[in-house]
Amino acid sequence: MIETNDLSKQFHDFVAVDGVNLSVGSGQILALLGQNGAGKTTTVRMLTALLQPTRGSARVAGYDVTKNGHDVRASVGVLTEHHGLYMRMTAEEYMDFFGQVYNLDPSLRKTRIENLLEYFGLAEAAKRRIGEYSKGMRQKLALARAMIHEPGVLLLDEPTSAMDPESARLVRDEIARLKSTQRTIMLCSHNLTEVELLADKIAIIYRGRILVQGSLDELKRDVFGLPEYVAQFAAEWDADGLALPKGMELLEKTATRFKVRVEAPGELNPILLKRLADASAPLVSFQEEARTLEQVYLKVMASARGKEHVQ
């Protein structure tokens, strides 16, 4: 698991990370979102004991990043911003090198290398020099390297950035599988659709500070307020006589649709739907107004910039 407490990093006069508090348990995926230079990579580097925090603390896989750097590094798998592949090596040699780095015995190493290369579709190119690989193949190999020692914690920086849709899907499936095996995963990504699909928790970082964090639903609620539902009719229908259940607020109404804000959708929506049916409303659809992670992200960022502007 990953736990940080007031984690901060300052380079001379520049504050890269400022008082970050995160908690990611086993079998959870946390997505860290933010602009380039917001502090994501610095946070990951502190969590891999590459950088020493200037303030605060962090524990990764049960080890303190300041005191047990060696143990932290042995327990995490990292996909770095730069893949760091040795171009004159073959994929097989490269994986074997890292297998030895993590002290895997030869037979286990061989099996893992075969399985990972096979899974990522690199088995046929295993004996080719990495320099001859495409960008996507390199990305997959770097990811396979991060997994060779089956670490309990994975820190993945843009895991699908250079991949074709098929490979990206493969990687997403693998991340989901790893999650199901109780791994702790931290994901830095600009692909918000992917984050929506994978993440249990999302944190948005701006200029080193975490602006918001929580599950996607929590973020939506925090940023946009209560969920909103739209009822769409096949023809004009007068909804004036319709009594909304308590806890529902009418936001807008036209002849063919209306929008309500709902405090407890699970409880109130069935009541409203029953009333609509009783009133023989020509209902075509009743669905939550789409509020994507992208909207949440953009609103949070705009708000942060606005506050900054005011200040």
Next chain:
Amino acid sequence: MFNKLRPVWLVARRELRDQFRDWRVLLPMLILTLCFPFLMNEFAKETVDYLNQFNANLVLERLVPISIMIIGFFPITVALVVALESFVGEKERGTIEPLLTAPFDDWQLYFGKLLVGAITPLIASYTSIGLYLWMIHRQGLTFPDGMVMLQLMLLTTAHAVVMVSAAIVISVQSTSVKAANLLASFIVIPVAILMQGEAVMLFWGNETVLWLGIAGVVIIAVLLIRVGIAHFEREYLLGREIDTLNLKWIARTFWRNFTGGAVSLWDWYRRAVMSSLRRIFSAFLIMVVVAAVSLWLSYDWVMVNVSDAVSRASPEALKKVEENIEELPEFSSMSGHLDASFLFLNNTRSMATILLAGLTSFGVLGVMIYMLNIGLIGGVYALFKLLGVSPLPIFLAGILPHGIFEIPALMIGSAAVLYIGAVIVTPQTGKSMGEVILEMMADWAKLFVGVVVPLLAVAALIEAYVTPVLLLRVLGGGMR
């Protein structure tokens, strides 16, 4: 222990494999290994033919070891290329981060790189030497004896380690391969000077001196390795600093450390200078001990060797010396040449020399110059004794008055240089090597300006205006 060393070999082996796939490393190494013994052999043949005309057998005998040292050195130059880009090259290629996130200790990574930097060039170097020896054997030239060969092999190995460890220090501290290559002259020039010195030692043929030389090179190698490990920082390697000379930052850092935040001259002395004096206290004590040792050594050496030489000298030689002494000007007429500003500038220059020499050798050469300066007193004292003149009154009149100021100044300045060397080889968490050197330079400058210069100025005034008067009184103007 094996488990601790395993990662070292792992890092080295991977890079070795990489090296042997890179023709840009292999080709020069092969050329240097295979061609230079032939070239050197041809040169040696021509030299032999030439020198045989003069029956200069001794020169020929000494030429072979020097040739072996040079031949062994050429392939080692490749080590520089490999080692210079060991860390900074990986940083530029973006391969450093996965390596740094691996569960290696700093020293394991460091020694892995050191090993790979030295191993291939050394193999090439030994091969080259072997090839040359085979050629010598075929020509029937005199083979160096076993001890000299052992010394040559040790020297070659030490050269490789010195160059690789220095290159790695540069590689760890550089922000680009280009910058590292530019800084390489700081390795090439001192090593070239070092080899000239070693060539002189080989020509001299004094085994003991050569052993001392080898010991010196090994100490430098060990110190360089220590510096490399002390300043190895994963954080710095991942930094994004660019190669811009930040003069503002340099000036600010220096000034901040020089002034120590003082608000007045008195405050500066009280806070900044005193704290620097406290910091160098241990080094100062070492300087006191070193002074005592050098005084005794030079006194003893003169008493033993000079009296021995005088007793063995021919009457003609002694007469010649006497004639030379006769030719010296009267002491009273000499005093006019030694004005205070000359003395002050001369002593200041000595202090600057100690600093420069110390900076290039972790303080060691600086201390050696200091020893020489202090040692002279012991030697001169012994000479007076041998001449049958009571040295004590001369020393009380000729050295003590200005020495009270000059010797502590010399001790403080040299102690500060030794302290710089000690700090450079000590881990300084969170600071780049440049930062550490700037802080140390500011510390030295503080002591130089605040303590050494005033003491030297007072000493120069006394030496110019008081010491000659006292000496004339003691010697009565008759001593040449």
